[in-house]
Amino acid sequence: MAFVAGSVAGPRGRVPPLLARLTIRRPRRRIAGYGVAVLGTAVLTVALLPFRNDIAPLSKGFGYLVVVVAAAALGGLGSGIVASVLGFLTFNFFFLPPYNSFTIGRAEDIVVLFVFLGLSILISAALAHASERAEAAETREAELAGLQELSAQLVALGTGGGTYDTVLDRVCSLFGYASVRLVLQEDGSPSQAAHGEVVELAAGGRRLGDLLLEGDRPPLTEAERRVLRAFSDQLAVVAQRDRLSKAALEAQVYRQTEHLRRSLLAAVSHDLRSPLAAIKASVTDLLDEEAEHSADDFREALESVNRETDRLAAMIANLLDMSRIEGGTLRARLQGVDLGEVLSECADRTMRRWPGLAVSPAVDDEASAVRADPVFLERVCANLLENAARAATLSGAPRVEVVARLAGSSVTVSVVDHGLGVPEALRGELFVPFYQMEGQAESRTAPLGRGLGLAICKGFLALMGGEIWLENTPGGGATFRFSLPSAPVAEAGGAEAP
Amino acid sequence: MRKGRVLVVDDEESIRKAVSRALTSRGYLVEVAADGEEALAGVRSFDPDLVVLDLNLPELDGLSVCRQVRATNAVPILVLSVREEEADKVAALDLGADDYLTKPFGVDELMARVRALLRRTGGQGSPGPFRFAEGDLELDVSNHLVTRNGTEVRLTRTEWSLVEALAQHPGKLLTHDWLLRRVWGTGYEGDVDVLRVFISQLRRKIEEDPRRPKIVVTDPGIGYRWVLQPSEVPA
Numbered sequence: 001m002a003f004v005a006g007s008v009a010g011p012r013g014r015v016p017p018l019l020a021r022l023t024i025r026r027p028r029r030r031i032a033g034y035g036v037a038v039l040g041t042a043v044l045t046v047a048l049l050p051f052r053n054d055i056a057p058l059s060k061g062f063g064y065l066v067v068v069v070a071a072a073a074l075g076g077l078g079s080g081i082v083a084s085v086l087g088f089l090t091f092n093f094f095f096l097p098p099y100n101s102f103t104i105g106r107a108e109d110i111v112v113l114f115v116f117l118g119l120s121i122l123i124s125a126a127l128a129h130a131s132e133r134a135e136a137a138e139t140r141e142a143e144l145a146g147l148q149e150l151s152a153q154l155v156a157l158g159t160g161g162g163t164y165d166t167v168l169d170r171v172c173s174l175f176g177y178a179s180v181r182l183v184l185q186e187d188g189s190p191s192q193a194a195h196g197e198v199v200e201l202a203a204g205g206r207r208l209g210d211l212l213l214e215g216d217r218p219p220l221t222e223a224e225r226r227v228l229r230a231f232s233d234q235l236a237v238v239a240q241r242d243r244l245s246k247a248a249l250e251a252q253v254y255r256q257t258e259h260l261r262r263s264l265l266a267a268v269s270h271d272l273r274s275p276l277a278a279i280k281a282s283v284t285d286l287l288d289e290e291a292e293h294s295a296d297d298f299r300e301a302l303e304s305v306n307r308e309t310d311r312l313a314a315m316i317a318n319l320l321d322m323s324r325i326e327g328g329t330l331r332a333r334l335q336g337v338d339l340g341e342v343l344s345e346c347a348d349r350t351m352r353r354w355p356g357l358a359v360s361p362a363v364d365d366e367a368s369a370v371r372a373d374p375v376f377l378e379r380v381c382a383n384l385l386e387n388a389a390r391a392a393t394l395s396g397a398p399r400v401e402v403v404a405r406l407a408g409s410s411v412t413v414s415v416v417d418h419g420l421g422v423p424e425a426l427r428g429e430l431f432v433p434f435y436q437m438e439g440q441a442e443s444r445t446a447p448l449g450r451g452l453g454l455a456i457c458k459g460f461l462a463l464m465g466g467e468i469w470l471e472n473t474p475g476g477g478a479t480f481r482f483s484l485p486s487a488p489v490a491e492a493g494g495a496e497a498p
Numbered sequence: 499m500r501k502g503r504v505l506v507v508d509d510e511e512s513i514r515k516a517v518s519r520a521l522t523s524r525g526y527l528v529e530v531a532a533d534g535e536e537a538l539a540g541v542r543s544f545d546p547d548l549v550v551l552d553l554n555l556p557e558l559d560g561l562s563v564c565r566q567v568r569a570t571n572a573v574p575i576l577v578l579s580v581r582e583e584e585a586d587k588v589a590a591l592d593l594g595a596d597d598y599l600t601k602p603f604g605v606d607e608l609m610a611r612v613r614a615l616l617r618r619t620g621g622q623g624s625p626g627p628f629r630f631a632e633g634d635l636e637l638d639v640s641n642h643l644v645t646r647n648g649t650e651v652r653l654t655r656t657e658w659s660l661v662e663a664l665a666q667h668p669g670k671l672l673t674h675d676w677l678l679r680r681v682w683g684t685g686y687e688g689d690v691d692v693l694r695v696f697i698s699q700l701r702r703k704i705e706e707d708p709r710r711p712k713i714v715v716t717d718p719g720i721g722y723r724w725v726l727q728p729s730e731v732p733a
Contacts (some may be wrong), residue, residue: 273580277601278512284604285520291605293523301519304512 005209005239006164006182008172033075037083040067045090052095057109060095061116065123072124073131080124088117143227146174150231154238164235171213171231175224178215184239185209199228201236208239260326260433271315275308310353314386318452321379322433325459332373332463336487339377339404339411340368346381347402354389354398361402367411368404371487376460380468383453384415384480391419391478410466410483418477422470430470431458457482501525502616505546507537507563508578509555513601517550520605521612534558541567548615550608551595553579553586561589568594574615578603588720591673598671614669617727628665630726632713633706637726639665644704656681657700664714664724673721697722 064087072080153167168180196214282301340363347359388400397418433455468482508514518528531537553560577590577598628639644651663680678686701708
């Protein structure tokens with residue numbers, strides 16, 4: 001599998017690249033050095049010629065020494081020696097008597113001449129050495145600067161970055177290529193570049209892919225190649241890191257999905273079958289002609305079938321909701337909703353389902369308008385009331401209070417029961433789907449309604465910009481609270497301002 | 499018309515009600531229990547002839563109830579479970595349960611199991627000479643004699659041990675491990691292939707059609723059941 005992890009093209013008519021600029025400077029300076037040697041000697045000779053009788057030979061020699069120093073400093077040892085020899089000859093020819101001949105009259109002048117030559121060559125050598133070292137240092141510095149810049153960009157990429165375009169863009173401009181591509185391909189043959197360089201990326205002895213650099217530019221110099229090599233090694237490590245962190249992420253997602261799938265299967269096997277078992281038993285009981293059923297038995301059996309079918313329908317609705325939330329395709333259609341209306345409707349429905357239960361919604365006027373998706377809000381309220389109703393009925397305190405209050409810019413709804421409360425151990429994972437399932441395969445599992453209901457509430461509220469949390473009811477029981485943004489009064493359609 | 503006392507244990511109210519309604523309307527006397535503790539109390543106070551026990555109970559689970567009831571009481575136990583894992587059923591049967599039903603089940607199925615288990619109660623605790631008859635076959639377990647149309651059919655010693663183990667519990671589902679332990683001794687548990695070979699050998703000798711057994715019936719993955727009721731149980 002190969003994929004292009006990054007591809008950039010350099011701008012047209014760009015300035016010469018940094019490193020390239022540095023390396024073409026050297027021959028130019030060398031030519032300039034020879035120029036100074038020849039022209040400097042000529043100019044100095046012409047300038048000094050009118051005064052050759054007025055100036056002492058030694059002083060004239062110092063003039064030539066200046067030319068030598070200038071030539072050697074600019075062009076190195078070669079131009080220094082050329083300047084020395086030219087100076088030696090012209091000094092002798094024009095300025096040491098007898099003039100205009102290479103013969104030397106005085107023994108004193110011979111000493112001056114050879115001291116000049118020796119001194120010039122020594123100075124040239126010293127200067128050339130120094131300037132070579134300076135040049136090497138400069139190149140090294142440019143290399144380091146380039147590498148450092150690329151490293152900094154690599155570090156700034158962050159884990160799991162998809163493309164490396166910003167870094168490749170720098171490579172492009174730094175080396176003067178027309179385009180740079182990073183091809184990650186672990187197996188298969190190395191890639192080919194039409195004209196340019198291919199650098200293989202490898203980390204820990206494992207081939208990761210290639211860096212393809214294309215464009216019209218002179219072959220890479222040693223210095224550039226070193227920088228590119230060091231950079232591609234770093235890039236390989238980063239690419240490797242990204243590959244591993246991606247794999248780890250995938251594994252984690254897979255584990256979570258797998259856990260959910262297993263939990264779902266376990267839940268379906270228990271919770272969907274229980275109502276089915278009751279329905280099947282009741283129906284086959286009624287169908288059996290040998291049994292003697294009283295009218296009450298008959299009615300009770302049919303009521304049970306009716307109730308259990310409702311339960312199944314509610315569980316299937318929850319399963320569908322959960323899979324839509326998990327699928328991430330759900331979007332809230334936010335609008336102003338009359339919270340009071342939704343709550344009293346849910347309360348009525350819950351009381352019909354749980355005869356003997358009292359549900360009393362109390363909604364403050366200013367809390368009546370919320371910004372929500374009406375369908376989601378209805379599901380949240382229905383699930384919370386169902387939970388509370390079950391807890392309240394089991395505990396023998398069959399009443400549930402529902403209170404809605406404005407708090408700042410949001411409305412908080414509390415669903416209060418006086419049941420047994422939620423055990424401390426379960427609180428952490430209460431809003432995770434099938435919270436009771438993990439590691440408890442042998443023991444009793446949470447009914448599907450409860451295992452999913454709270455996770456659905458949390459999912460829907462998150463889509464609507466709300467939150468849900470659990471508190472203790474003073475004196476025992478659970479209080480589930482959720483918050484939603486309050487809606488401007490006009491939106492809720494007629495809710496009165498306080 | 500009083501047929502027997504049945505204790506129904508299930509934490510799901512709807513199932514508890516449906517099962518007890520079905521049993522009551524067919525003449526059984528029923529008590530119910532919603533969890534393990536209630537079940538144990540019910541066994542002590544109600545003294546049932548049969549316990550219908552859901553495996554999936556809050557706190558004290560069905561398997562523990564099974565074990566604790568068996569420790570002191572021989573009452574037949576019919577296990578109800580929504581879990582289809584063989585391991586759960588086998589564990590319950592090994593702990594002393596007599597049969598199982600997987601939810602959802604029909605009342606006719608339930609009644610058939612209940613009748614079979616209650617019938618068996620009479621013979622319990624008195625393993626003695628048994629006689630069975632099925633078609634042309636006559637089986638005298640206590641005298642180790644099998645005849646088909648009056649001709650003797652010879653069984654090996656292991657086959658007789660197998661027949662004895664099975665026939666002493668007519669109607670009861672016996673797990674592979676229980677049979678292996680009983681016939682071959684401890685250490686043979688898990689060696690289901692040996693058991694299968696001997697069962698099919700036995701079937702060829704005593705069943706009219708070994709492929710459609712009417713005497714030793716397979717419960718796939720769990721064990722075998724001797725379905726003939728004794729024709730004569732001498733006192």
